[in-house]
Amino acid sequence: MQLNDQNLLRSQAYIDGDWVAGQTTLAVTNPADGALLANVPDLGTAETVLAIQAAERAQKLWKQQTAKARSAILRRWYELIIEHQEDLALLMTSEQGKPLAESRGEVLYGASFVEWFAEEGKRAYGDVVPEHLPGRKVLVTREPVGVVAAITPWNFPIAMITRKAAPALAAGCSIVIKPAEATPLCALALAELAERAGVPAGVLNVVTTARPAEVGQALCASPLVRKMSFTGSTGIGKLLMKQCVDTVKKVSMELGGNAPFIVFEDADVDRAVEGLMASKFRNSGQTCVCTNRVFVHDSIYEVFVGKLAGQVEQLKVASGVTDGSQQGPLINDAAVKKVEQHVADAVEKGGRLLVGGQRHSLGGTFYEPTVIAEANTDMMCFREEVFGPVAPVFRFSNEDDVIAMANDTEYGLAAYFYARDLGRVFRVAEALEYGMVAVNEGILSTEVAPFGGYKESGIGREGSKYGLDEYQEIKYTLLGGL
Ligand SMILES: NC(=O)c1ccc[n+]([C@@H]2O[C@H](COP(=O)([O-])OP(=O)(O)OC[C@H]3O[C@@H](n4cnc5c(N)ncnc54)[C@H](O)[C@@H]3O)[C@@H](O)[C@H]2O)c1
Numbered sequence: 123m124q125l126n127d128q129n130l131l132r133s134q135a136y137i138d139g140d141w142v143a144g145q146t147t148l149a150v151t152n153p154a155d156g157a158l159l160a161n162v163p164d165l166g167t168a169e170t171v172l173a174i175q176a177a178e179r180a181q182k183l184w185k186q187q188t189a190k191a192r193s194a195i196l197r198r199w200y201e202l203i204i205e206h207q208e209d210l211a212l213l214m215t216s217e218q219g220k221p222l223a224e225s226r227g228e229v230l231y232g233a234s235f236v237e238w239f240a241e242e243g244k245r246a247y248g249d250v251v252p253e254h255l256p257g258r259k260v261l262v263t264r265e266p267v268g269v270v271a272a273i274t275p276w277n278f279p280i281a282m283i284t285r286k287a288a289p290a291l292a293a294g295c296s297i298v299i300k301p302a303e304a305t306p307l308c309a310l311a312l313a314e315l316a317e318r319a320g321v322p323a324g325v326l327n328v329v330t331t332a333r334p335a336e337v338g339q340a341l342c343a344s345p346l347v348r349k350m351s352f353t354g355s356t357g358i359g360k361l362l363m364k365q366c367v368d369t370v371k372k373v374s375m376e377l378g379g380n381a382p383f384i385v386f387e388d389a390d391v392d393r394a395v396e397g398l399m400a401s402k403f404r405n406s407g408q409t410c411v412c413t414n415r416v417f418v419h420d421s422i423y424e425v426f427v428g429k430l431a432g433q434v435e436q437l438k439v440a441s442g443v444t445d446g447s448q449q450g451p452l453i454n455d456a457a458v459k460k461v462e463q464h465v466a467d468a469v470e471k472g473g474r475l476l477v478g479g480q481r482h483s484l485g486g487t488f489y490e491p492t493v494i495a496e497a498n499t500d501m502m503c504f505r506e507e508v509f510g511p512v513a514p515v516f517r518f519s520n521e522d523d524v525i526a527m528a529n530d531t532e533y534g535l536a537a538y539f540y541a542r543d544l545g546r547v548f549r550v551a552e553a554l555e556y557g558m559v560a561v562n563e564g565i566l567s568t569e570v571a572p573f574g575g576y577k578e579s580g581i582g583r584e585g586s587k588y589g590l591d592e593y594q595e596i597k598y599t600l601l602g603g604l
C-alpha cells in the first residue's frame with residue numbers, strides 16, 4: 123500500500139512510547155480481494171499488563187498537566203489527522219473496505235472528536251456550594267478516572283477510537299486501546315500521529331492481538347484499569363461488564379442496534395427515500411445506527427417501495443478504491459452468511475424481493491444491496507441486527523401500532539421517522555424508546571450531540587458536553603474551621 127507518508131503504515135504495537143513486535147503475528151487483509159496488507163503483533167496477557175503499567179505511570183504525570191496544556195496537544199493531534207486525511211482514508215478503505223469517500227468522511231468525523239474534546243477539557247468546571255453550616259466551604263471538583271481500557275469495533279476504525287481517546291486524554295486519563303483484529307492499522311496510524319503531536323509515552327497505548335478474549339480478560343481483571351469503554355456487539359458488552367464487576371470499574375457501553383425507520387402518511391416521500399438510502403446503506407449497512415426495519419404507512423407503501431427500489435438498484439457496488447464506489451465488500455464471509463440467512467428467512471416467511479437478494483457477481487464478500495417488501499414481524503430481520511445492505515419494508519396503518527412495533531425490541535440506540543404534522547413529531551419522538559431519534563433526517567451522528575442508547579444498546583454517552591463525564595470522577599471536599 124503506497125502512502126504519502128509511509129511511516130503511517132505501522133506493523134508494530136505501541137506500548138509506553140515504543141513500537142513493539144510480538145512472537146506471533148496477526149495478518150491484516152483487504153476484504154475487497156483478500157490481499158495481505160500487513161502483519162501486526164499478536165500480543166497477549168504479558169504485553170497487556172505492561173501496557174497497563176505504562177499507562178498507570180504516565181497518567182500520574184499527564185493528569186498534572188493543565189487542561190490547557192493537554193488541550194494544545196490534542197489540538198495538534200487533530201491538525202495532524204486532518205493533514206494526513208488521505209493516507210488515513212486509504213488505510214481505512216484497505217483494511218475495512220468502505221468506499222474512499224466514506225473513509226474520508228470518517229477521518230473528518232473521527233478528527234471532530236479530537237477537536238471537540240480539546241476544547242471541552244478546558245471546561246470541566248466544578249462547584250462551590252453555598253455553605254450548609256457556618257465556617258465551612260463545600261467544593262465539588264472533577265478529576266480524571268485514571269487508566270482507561272478501550273475495546274473498539276472494525277466498522278469505524280478511526281472514529282470509534284477517537285470518540286474514546288479524545289475525552290479520556292482531555293480529562294487527564296491515559297488509555298490502552300485494543301482495536302478490532304480486522305482493522306488495527308488505523309489505530310496504529312492514530313498512535314503514530316498522537317506521538318508526533320506530543321502525547322507523552324504511556325498516555326496512549328495500542329495493543330494489537332488475534333486473541334481478544336485473552337487481552338480483554340487482562341484489561342478487565344487489572345485493578346489499575348478504572349474504566350472500560352467498549353463499542354461493539356451487545357453480547358460482548360455483557361461479557362465485559364461481567365468481567366469488570368470484580369474490580370468495580372466504570373463502564374461505557376456502545377452496543378448493538380435495531381433501528382426503526384418510520385414513514386408516516388404525511389411524510390415527504392422523496393426526502394424519506396433519500397434519508398433511508400443514507401441511513402441504511404452507509405458502510406454497506408455495517409453501522410450500529412443503520413436502519414434495520416423500515417415501516418411505511420399503507421397509503422404510500424407502493425409508491426415508497428417503488429422509489430426505494432429504483433434508487434437501490436442504481437447503487438454502485440465496487441472495491442472501495444474504485445471511483446464512484448458506493449457499496450464496498452462486507453468485512454468477512456461470516457457477515458455475508460448472516461445476511462444470506464436473514465434474506466432467506468424473510469423470503470421463506472412471505473417477503474417479496476424487489477432488488478438484490480444474493481451475493482454480488484464481483485464475488486468475495488460483495489453483496490447486492492437488497493430491498494424486501496411485505497416484511498413481517500415473524501422474520502429474523504424484525505428482531506436481529508442484519509448489519510448488511512438489506513432493507514426489509516413493513517406496512518403499518520396507524521401511529522399506535524407502528525410505535526408498538528418500533529419499540530418491540532431489546533435495543534434502543536437510534537430511530538428515524540418522517541412526518542410533517544407538528545403534534546405527531548412531538549408525540550412520536552417522545553414515544554420512541556431510543557437514545558437518539560432523527561426526524562426527517564437519515565444521518566444523525568455528530569460530535570456535538572450525545573451518542574448512545576437505551577436498554578441493551580448501551581450505557582453512557584459519547585461526544586457532546588456529556589462525553590467528558592464518562593472519564594471523570596466527582597470529588598467533594600469539605601473545608602471546615604474557616
Ligand atoms: N453503539 C455503537 O456505537 C456501535 C458502534 C459500532 C459497532 N457497534 C456494534 O458492534 C457490532 C459489530 O461490531 P463487531 O463485530 O466488531 O463487534 P464485536 O463485539 O464482535 O467486537 C468488538 C470488539 O470487541 C472485541 N472482542 C470480541 N470478543 C471479545 C472478548 N471475548 N473479550 C474482549 N473483547 C472482545 C473485538 O476484538 C473487537 O475489538 C454490532 O452489533 C454493532 O451494532 C455498536
Ligand SMILES: O=C[C@H](O)CS(=O)(=O)O
Pocket residue numbers: 277278281408409410411567573
Ligand atoms: O457503527 C456505529 C457508529 O457509532 C456509527 S457512527 O459513525 O457513530 O454513526
